[in-house]
Amino acid sequence: MTHALTETGPEGSRRAPSGRRGRTPRKRRRVWRWIALSLVLLLVTAGGVGYWLYSDLNGNIKGVDLDKAIGDDRPEKLPTSGQNLLVLGSDSRAGANGKLSGDTAAGARSDTALVIHIPEGRRQAVAVSIPRDTLVTRPACTAKDGSALPSAKRVMFNSVYSLAGPACVVKTVERMSGVRMDHFVEIDFAGFKGLVDAIGGVTVTVDRDIHDHNSGLDITAGTHKLDGTQSLQFVRTRHGVGDGSDLGRIGLQQQFMIDLLSEIKKQDLLGSPTKSFRIADKLTESLTTDSGLASLTKLAEFGRSMNGIDPSTMETIMLPVRYDTQDPNRVIAAQPQAGQLWQALRKDEEIPASAKKSPATGGSTRTGASTS
Known part of the structure; x- marks a missing residue:
């Protein structure tokens, strides 16, 4: 009789044959x-x-090495931990960008320039707008085509960007103010159309109706959420506010820049630039910065360091200017007000009330619509 080939364990249990x-x-x-x-x-x-x-x-992110582009002849850094940031809003209307506004002029222009002073403690900042029509002395720079661009007096401020790019704008601002720019950020207005749409729009509040046939903006007094196209119309509007000059447009540009920064802060786009690829893609696509900010890591670190600042409480003023006696369509820095303003920023001190008065606007510190 054939027995099954099994083995019995110590408790009488069966185990599989060793072959299996x-x-x-x-x-x-x-x-x-x-x-x-x-x-x-x-x-x-x-x-x-x-x-x-x-x-x-x-x-x-496009980066520019300011020290290499400008050289060593720069103002000293602030004596405190405060910082100065130059924000440029560039507006190229050539090609596809021009179709957004009906203006196909070649080249790009710096339509907005804000010196944002972040005092020691980084709790509240002030933004100083430099009117694009301000006559300035442009220092010697390198033109966009690589040729030497000699120094020139009485040139329009926004022409500096057109001829020589952002590094020369930084150099010009430093020369006219004596204030060291620790960083600069350039936002392409046409490019941020996609950013505004990606973040769901930017909310602005205006205190009067604006109907500007040139820019296409047509909104009533009150609060509005603007999409990308409307936002471009908003920052390009000047004929529908104030006296129709560039000084009238500055108020709207200041307001929109702060409202945009508020939305970016609320969504933590700088503190966590990879949280939403689509939004981060549009944000970084619109940016040119100095080399100190030209990476996601550096941008996030800077954003987190600014976390204590609420853009909605930022004080916005305009560089004190007066109309030029030789050309009433241009303005020049008004003294002693402009000198007092720059001195306060150089020393990281509170800006005196006298330095906020601009003769060209009847002494008011802000033009255009109210901030939201």
């Missing part, structure tokens, strides 16, 4: 090896995608 022992463990080990390999492949792939996304966003 180990097949199941080996099979399990193969399964676990495949699972482990799959996980490794998944992690490598995910890491590769993450790195690609990071590199793509990082590559969007």
